[in-house]
Amino acid sequence: MGPVHVAGAYRGVVDILAALTLVVEFGMLRQALARDQIRLYAAQSALISVLAIVIGAGRGLTGLFALAGLSAALKVVAIPLVMRRLLRGPGRGGSGPAEAPGVAGSLSLSLASTVLWSLGLAAFGAFTFTAMNIHSPVAPAAALAIAAAMVLVSFALMIVRRDAVSQAIGYFSLDNAISLASLVVAAGLPLILETLFLFDLLVAVVVFGLLMRARHARGQSLSTAGLTKLRG
């Protein structure tokens, strides 16, 4: 294989991985069980870690291997584990249905409208960023456009879902979208800063978890539809 083929294959792999993360993001929009949402988040995070390894190997940025490992440990293993434990809620113990509350009815729009709106948002994000013409020395520009689309779809997820788990997962997937953007345009960002960003995410997860758990402990549902007391 000549260098042109290698470059083409590299670009293809990066683009496919980036596109897959966006597909997973759309999957989150329609999931009916919190447990499955968390699984999709773990899968999306795993894709990002693989992408980091591919870019690290393709461009000789060895720091990305460490970042991929750290990111996988945190986002593929630790955060999903913490989320599931929190969902069990105190006093419910064990597993079973309580571990995986349904979030099916929490869409504030119909599923079809949600997906259509999200497609529109994704297209808007992708075209806007393509038009901005921001190039990266390490990855194809299409990946950045996909990251922008993912940012907007994750916002849509947070907005249309009225349950705490989906909203939290929406925020975490926003973080994944930012990680993707960061890999594409800022792969050389010093490892220490990337690590600090990850650590910060962990702290945010704990806070999301504590607040969710507090609601659970008060015997309230995870639905946020009732959080409408404060207005005006």
Place this chain on the structure above:
Amino acid sequence: MLIVVLLLLLCSLAAGLVSLAAPARAGAAITVVSGLASFGLVLAVAGTAAHRDIAYLPYLRIDALSVIFMLATGFLYAALAVYSVGYVTEETGHEDPADAHRYARRFYAGLNLFCWAMLAAPMMNSLALLWIAIEITTVVSALLVALEGTDGSAEAAWKYVLIASAGLGLALLATIFAYVAGAQVLGGRYDLALPPLLHAGAALPHTPVRLAFMLAVLGYGTKMGLFPVHTWLPDAHSEAPAPVSALLSASLLADSFYAILRYYQVTAAATGSGFPREVLLAFGVASLLLAALQVLQQPNLKRLLAYSSIEHMGILAIGVSFGAPAALAGVMLHVLAHAAAKGNAFMGAGVFTVKFGSTQLSAHRGALGLLPWSGPLFLAAVLALSAMPPFGIFRSEFQIVAGGLGSGRYAATAVLIILVTVAFSGLTASASRTLLQPPQALRPARPAAAGTDAGSAAADGTIPPGPAASEEGSPATDGPGGRAVVAVLDRPAAAAGRVLTRGEPSAWMVVPAVAGMIALLVLGLHPPAELTGLMARAAAQLGGVA
């Protein structure tokens, strides 16, 4: 100076960690010592930063602009540390001592850590570390908002953490695009330090810089309370404990504004100040308009003050958009004066909540008579927030308006004056309508179950019979003021129907408000020369002159 800076960085952090494990009383003492010490250290740093920038290690850099925001936080930290001693004792409302103890421990730990993150943010030399510091403020303050454990506080905390975190997600994207811009000039090893970015100036590529600025305004603007991403703010401010509301409003919003200013500096250096100024003007006017209309009809005191914060953040954004040195110096003064005035207003609101058991304005009638210190101090704080002379905000807004007119931005200045006047009417009318009126006519009261006012032992277990007892001048009980009302409380229920007599709940809650009022008067009448020099230097840095 390195030792001073390190002490400043570690003092509140250590206080927070120790308070988490220490008994409540020790936590209170540690918080007071740490608050006062931190303010002293900030003053020491300010003395130096008025003449030269301070930079240590690759990560710490304090210039005049940073110090202005550190002064605001440092002052509030000290004032609220003292205030909290009274507030936590009076307000917890927990019947179980273990619950009260747990509340106090968490409160003091959170307060110290919150202040630590807010003091650290302006000291960071890197845009990445700045983002991390602001993110830490979010997670700590979200837990503090949820501390009351009510349904309202849970709702407010959830909205806050979700919206602010999503906003900070955009701010992180801004950070990444700032790196993209920097790396194209400074190479891939660029670590997001601020001075090289400012130094690179016009060599920076315009598109990533503009994108970073827009994302920063939206992202950090979420935490600053700019329209239309302000929606968490009134909820969180109204549901948090009063000292936390004060910090959120007077210090956290300003810190987020500080982050935007750093992006403003970079963008102005790279593309000229026209683009960032127009963006800030649009967001500022929209925020000011929303807030001015909201304060006109706001029945809840803390929400009223929260909207007033959005108003003042709008004024700050507009002030920067004028770009004139006078307006920029006015913005710096406004940050300090708003911190003192809003701190005082929320401290007053906290006293009212303790005294009347409600944050509804309608429950605070007669407050001027019942609270001989806090009532007038609160009214003065509201007048200060409304930009009445002789307080600091009058001077700062005057400077901003003068700067706007001087730079030929007549239309924007006229809009600013009109909206500020609308907000002024709303704020003073809402607050004074209830404060200056005689105590409220009573609903039939239930027999008292609990609750005498601290500072008076007037409640003798009997309740004055019905509405007549509340009329002004009816000496229904033998309180020191000879006047008593029965407040119908919305929280805690057990205390509903208690007899209120003239007196302050706690001296701890009055002293810091007096200090705040002195600061407001000094800022308004005759700011010290050192401070004026510092503000001029900060304005010059912001304007790209220094």
